[in-house]
Amino acid sequence: MAHSFYQDVMRNFEKATKFLPYSEGLMATIKECNSVYKMSFPVKDDEGKIQLIEAYRVEHSHHKLPTKGGIRYADNVDQDEVMALAALMTFKCAVVDVPFGGAKGAVKINSRTTSVPMLERVTRRYAMELIKKNFIGPGIDVPAPDYGTGPREMSWIVDTYSSIKDGELDALGCVTGKPVGQGGIQGRTEATGLGVFYGMREVCNFEEDMTALGLTKGIEGKTTVIQGLGNVGYHTAKFFAEGGAKIVAIAEYEGAIYNENGLDYEAVFQHRKATGSLLNFPGATNLENSNAALELECDILIPAALENQITAENASRIKAKMIGEAANGPVSADAEPILAQKGIIVVPDMYLNAGGVTVSYFEWLKNLSHVRFGRLTKRFEENSANDILKMVEEMTGKKATDVQRKTIIQGAGEKDLVYSGLEETMINAYHEIRHTYKSTQGCPDLRTAAFMVAVKKIATSYELLGIFP
Ligand code: GLU
Numbered sequence: 402m403a404h405s406f407y408q409d410v411m412r413n414f415e416k417a418t419k420f421l422p423y424s425e426g427l428m429a430t431i432k433e434c435n436s437v438y439k440m441s442f443p444v445k446d447d448e449g450k451i452q453l454i455e456a457y458r459v460e461h462s463h464h465k466l467p468t469k470g471g472i473r474y475a476d477n478v479d480q481d482e483v484m485a486l487a488a489l490m491t492f493k494c495a496v497v498d499v500p501f502g503g504a505k506g507a508v509k510i511n512s513r514t515t516s517v518p519m520l521e522r523v524t525r526r527y528a529m530e531l532i533k534k535n536f537i538g539p540g541i542d543v544p545a546p547d548y549g550t551g552p553r554e555m556s557w558i559v560d561t562y563s564s565i566k567d568g569e570l571d572a573l574g575c576v577t578g579k580p581v582g583q584g585g586i587q588g589r590t591e592a593t594g595l596g597v598f599y600g601m602r603e604v605c606n607f608e609e610d611m612t613a614l615g616l617t618k619g620i621e622g623k624t625t626v627i628q629g630l631g632n633v634g635y636h637t638a639k640f641f642a643e644g645g646a647k648i649v650a651i652a653e654y655e656g657a658i659y660n661e662n663g664l665d666y667e668a669v670f671q672h673r674k675a676t677g678s679l680l681n682f683p684g685a686t687n688l689e690n691s692n693a694a695l696e697l698e699c700d701i702l703i704p705a706a707l708e709n710q711i712t713a714e715n716a717s718r719i720k721a722k723m724i725g726e727a728a729n730g731p732v733s734a735d736a737e738p739i740l741a742q743k744g745i746i747v748v749p750d751m752y753l754n755a756g757g758v759t760v761s762y763f764e765w766l767k768n769l770s771h772v773r774f775g776r777l778t779k780r781f782e783e784n785s786a787n788d789i790l791k792m793v794e795e796m797t798g799k800k801a802t803d804v805q806r807k808t809i810i811q812g813a814g815e816k817d818l819v820y821s822g823l824e825e826t827m828i829n830a831y832h833e834i835r836h837t838y839k840s841t842q843g844c845p846d847l848r849t850a851a852f853m854v855a856v857k858k859i860a861t862s863y864e865l866l867g868i869f870p
């Protein structure tokens with residue numbers, strides 16, 4: 402029997418609770434969605450006709466505030482999907498030590514076929530609905546981009562919020578993923594893809610795990626298939642290519658392309674922009690059926706599109722050695738044991754795509770502190786490093802080259818700090834998950850281990866609140 406996305410998330414949660422010592426009441430408290438807000442509101446379209454728009458905001462857990470999670474624009478969203486995604490946000494934040502509860506929003510609208518003025522009217526009205534019901538605010542619930550939304554939508558939201566809450570000092574922190582000029586942070590756009598890279602690099606750095614798969618240590622040279630060339634897929638491709646991986650196939654909804662010698666991700670991206678399709682990229686083989694790309698032979702398969710891509714139907718045909726879930730929920734709960742049986746390592750979404758929310762957390766901190774990271778320290782660090790370098794030069798009688806000088810004395814700017822904070826977060830979280838996986842007898846997969854890590858942290862915060870002594 403096929404299960405809904407939300408049921409799948411709940412089944413995965415329950416798999417983990419079997420290994421944990423907590424009471425049924427505490428587990429139910431952590432598991433269920435706290436608030437589900439379904440709304441409909443009218444917006445005039447470009448012809449002046451009234452369209453009724455369906456939208457959602459779900460706050461899954463208030464164990465830490467604010468709650469946090471993106472807003473999805475898609476014409477097939479429903480309440481079940483938003484609840485599943487909100488729940489995943491709770492566990493995602495816990496896994497990477499981001500002190501927020503989980504939430505998610507959605508508007509039933511196609512962002513590709515809707516005009517920009519209409520998108521703006523819908524976004525501003527949606528923000529108004531959230532304000533009216535107290536479902537948004539820097540200390541309440543902080544949305545961010547997700548599938549079908551980006552910095553532009555976030556800038557409309559922050560503008561609507563600030564104009565209503567005139568004088569609210571921390572208003573900029575009501576939403577993250579904003580353009581840098583409007584309170585955003587350097588590195589947020591590429592954060593999810595960069596996190597996917599740091600995460601998979603760490604997975605590949607465990608020699609014994611790679612040997613078990615018949616592979617060598619490190620990400621370099623690993624053949625990689627990427628599904629989805631949106632913000633997450635594009636940046637994942639970029640950082641994988643820069644890290645030395647070989648991207649052999651890229652898939653989108655119109656089809657997929659393959660080249661065993663590797664694809665130039667940037668040229669593919671430009672080709673798609675110019676022609677409207679991935680297909681017919683010079684030197685590559687077309688795969689008319691986009692899903693066929695998932696079944697290609699490769700070391701790493703990265704589904705970076707939507708949920709439910711690898712199911713009980715196609716799991717037995719997957720030939721990848723590792724699957725890195727850049728999207729939310731691409732591997733169904735029924736597919737997981739089939740993949741585990743084949744020895745495929747599945748690196749779970751709640752860990753691997755947490756780069757986005759991690760950098761959102763940095764952005765929120767920046768908004769609350771009203772100062773750019775590195776502003777007070779960059780010059781000071783550079784001057785100190787310069788003094789030390791001068792001393793070393795005098796003592797040794799040798800002169801550093803211009804390139805050496807630049808690398809040695811360079812103080813950390815905002816982007817350097819964001820990248821370094823994200824790298825630290827992804828490495829630590831993977832070590833924690835892997836340790837739990839290895840040290841729990843009978844733990845079936847990394848996802849169950851990640852749930853265990855997350856649930857333990859959430860349970861502790863309930864204990865600290867004195868709710869469950
Ligand atoms: N939508 C992203 C996610 O699913 C980012 C959420 C956020 O930054 O709050 O993780």
